[in-house]
Amino acid sequence: MSKIEAVVLDWAGTVVDYGSVAPTTIFVEAFKQAFNFEVSLDEARVPMGMGKWDHIKALGQLSSVDARWKKQFGQSMTDTVVDDIYQTFMPLQKAKVADHAQPIAGALRTIEWLKAHDIKVGSCSGYPREVMEILVPVAADYGYQPDAWVASDDLPAGSRPGPWMALQNVIELGVTDVANCIKFDDSAPGITEGLTAGMWTVGLALTGNAVGLTESEWQTLSISEQAALKQKAYDTLYQAGAHYVVDSLADAIPVIQKITAARVRHLRP
Template sequence: MQHLQAVMFDWAGTVVDFGSFAPTTIFVEAFKREYDFEISLEEARVPMGLGKWDHIKAVGELPEVAARWEARFGRPMQKEDIDKIYQTFMPLQVKKVGEHADLIPGAKAVIDNLREQGLKIGSCTGYPRVVLDALIPAAKANGYSPDCAVATDDLKAGGRPAPYMLLQNMLTLAVSDVKACVKVDDSVPGITEGLNAGMWTVALLLSGNEAGLTQAEFEVADEATLAAARVKAQDAFAHSGAHYQIDTIADLPAVIADIEQRLANGERP
């Protein structure tokens, strides 16, 4: 590569944890354990990509959830409620995140190839540091170890959709130009983060949060099923501003080659 310098990846639903099930299932469990309050997996998915405290807050603000909460407790969800759910969520997530560290098919080959082309591998996440520290060794055992990994609570400036985690990756990796970076993510806040950083952005349609397929479902699905899941994810990303939309990380090499050519032609994100 003559122009690109680095690719920055999200974690769950992007490189590991097909379908991004580690955080979503535990959000459901945390609401149930702390308040005996039911949220659906679909509701838990809506704010995916945010930091986890903000995610809980955003779930509580969904009109359907807010109405059920007020009917149940006679008041809106408050900061103290979010704190309690978060405190229940955190040890569950730390305990179980390593169980969701399998690499998404194609991830290792793609990332190894990027490195062979001289690109640095950055990463960031909506997970807090204590969770990321549990995920990193589990992912490493499966063959993935990025050159940099920034958690949502590492920086005082805050997490997504602000660009600071990506900019910290650039500082750590000594990358000199935002337009020489690509952000790959399965959530709208993660794409917005990349755009706010001035990077090229690639949205993943089928491996992550928006489609919500398990790897097994993906592997046995017929084309009609995949097409329906693709449309669902495309609708979610329709106004995200992502430069590219692909099914999974396995489809990334063609995008990287195209971006390199566009940079050579003088284009920028």
């Protein structure tokens, strides 16, 4: 069978939370509360898409952050420190995630098109299960109900950039061939996840981490500023290996049709 059987969607910055704001700001706040240490929003975005514990560790390993941490504390961050920041992060994230559960404009229209064409909708996230258990029902109240969802701490093998969450969706959705799946994501680790799972991958440039602005912030920019940020986001996602990049999930239907045509010709990712 050579047809698209399923898509696997990221959450923040892909379907909900324009700009992927909820996790980014909480990372900054968690470092501040736990250790009175400053990280910038730009630094916090670098590992975006990974599981949150792994994200904190990767953030601490950035050269700029590591240098400041050593200056303040005399050594690099340890896993015990990561644990402490993670424990601070979790209640903050749980308190805020529902505030960013509204679907991005046009996302539900594309999802309705998918279901009308008998394409199943899976999903996975860098959020752990205890955060997803808050986010999922609130998103459902807004009209978003994927056929499956997988959290970053559900699988013993780990999470992004590995393929395991995407492949768990394949299992739960009963997909017969991973080449009949498309992974949509706004971050490089999420694109890698889809690639290593053997799926087609589509990057979303404007609504998520690649630009990192809320919709209102984006709209205040000049045309030239928007163009520069858009080009950088497209470059970032293509460099991560995305087969296609579009502005948002609202713009995804033509790409899904192209990939469907490729599968009819028995082409694989």
